[in-house]
Amino acid sequence: MYTQKSFVQKPAEAQKNWYLVDAKDMIVGRLASEIAKVLRGKAKPQFTPYADAGDFVVVINAEKVKFTGNKLEDKKYYWHSNFVGGLKNRSAKEQLERRPDLVLFEAVKGMLPKNTLGRDQITKLKIFAGEKHDHEAQKPQPLTFKI
Numbered sequence: 001m002y003t004q005k006s007f008v009q010k011p012a013e014a015q016k017n018w019y020l021v022d023a024k025d026m027i028v029g030r031l032a033s034e035i036a037k038v039l040r041g042k043a044k045p046q047f048t049p050y051a052d053a054g055d056f057v058v059v060i061n062a063e064k065v066k067f068t069g070n071k072l073e074d075k076k077y078y079w080h081s082n083f084v085g086g087l088k089n090r091s092a093k094e095q096l097e098r099r100p101d102l103v104l105f106e107a108v109k110g111m112l113p114k115n116t117l118g119r120d121q122i123t124k125l126k127i128f129a130g131e132k133h134d135h136e137a138q139k140p141q142p143l144t145f146k147i
Contacts, residue, residue, distance in 0.1 A: 009046045014053035016124075020133075020140035023104065024061040027068055030147040032107035035059070038143070039112065039121045052117060056124045058140050063100035063129045067092055077106065101127040 019038060023031055041047050041054035067075065075092040095103050104127055112118035126135060 007046065009048045009051055009053055011051050011053065014041070014046070014051070016053075017055045018135065018138040018140035019055055019057050019143035021057060021059045021143050021145075022061055023059050024064040026065055026145075026147065028065050028103060028107050029068075031065065031145070032104060033111055034145045034147060035104075035108050035125065036111035039108070039124055050117065052120050054121055054124060056135075056138070056140070057126070057143070058133050058135050058138075059104060059125070059127045060131055060133055061129075062104050062127050063096060065096070065100070065104060072096075077102070100129045 021031070021035065035057050037043055038057055039054040041052075044053065046053060072093045073091055076089045077092065077095045078087065078089045080086050081088060090098070092103065105122075105125065108125055109118075109122050112121050126133065128134075
């Protein structure tokens with residue numbers, strides 16, 4: 001009787017590509033879910049859930065992302081200063097003005113696994129507020145999404 005073997009990819013065998021995403025006029029949540037798929041490697045036929053085989057993603061124009069509905073005023077970003085009573089918050093509009101890279105970073109981070117694998121995968125995400133980025137040497141290929 002013939003039994004078919006399952007394919008298991010080892011992290012050392014994974015081929016990691018570099019992709020460039022232009023976030024101009026894209027909706028934050030929809031863009032974040034597509035980026036998370038690329039970081040995890042779910043579009044590859046060699047996808048293994050417990051191995052880091054995803055690609056690197058460079059995002060430009062992060063300050064030009066869009067929110068739907070009233071999220072620009074209603075959505076809050078929270079952090080704590082580690083002092084008593086130190087809970088702070090900003091609206092999405094203020095966060096886009098001050099730290100536009102963190103808006104997309106937090107959205108993608110929330111869509112990755114909450115374990116060591118997810119922490120390794122988020123390091124492959126490089127976000128830049130403007131047109132210029134520091135990864136020209138890696139020759140990232142443009143990546144477009146149908147969203």
